Amino acid sequence: MNNKIIITVLIIAAIMLIMEASLLLSALFLFAKNEKESNNISKKHEIIENNKKSSINKENKEEIRIWNIEFPTLNIKGSIKEGWDNDTINSTIGHMKSNKKIDELVVLKSLINEENKYFERIDELKIGDQIIYQYNDKINKYIIVENKIVANEKERIKQANNEQIMLLTNVKDLPKVSRCVIGQIIN
Incomplete structure (x- = not known):
């Protein structure tokens, strides 16, 4: 057991x-x-x-620290972002990717709507008014030489020169045209 x-x-x-x-x-x-x-x-x-x-x-x-545009006569200042996608141009000011950010033709676009009013008053800019464009520590000043409605943005961009800034926006009640403001560099 x-x-x-x-x-x-x-x-x-x-x-x-x-x-x-x-x-x-x-x-x-x-x-x-x-x-x-x-x-x-x-x-x-x-x-x-x-x-x-x-x-x-x-x-x-390079790191983008400051990127903005200012219209002293209208007392308006706005930040710029890279790209022309709908989200960007519907909410802020978009920079056309195919061109440089400074020292070349600068093309910016912003669509006016309820939330985005940066370019709402650019039709009030007159020939001779100033635009201040800042990218990091570099500041360029432009004098407005043209402010008109254009039918073809792409064609107008092709006609611009490297010492200009171009601002594009929509025109209320005219969906097939754009407001185009051109500034010539002065500094």
């Missing part, structure tokens, strides 16, 4: 050891899996951050 009890206790102990080993292996497996997933997440995060940095460096080559 004594031998049966000892054998039973040994069998129970062996079963318990097997169960403990199984639990330990499961825990080690889960730990290794979590560690691997954590490393993958870290690597993906690092790749995303590097992609962001490289795209910023490729597009800008």
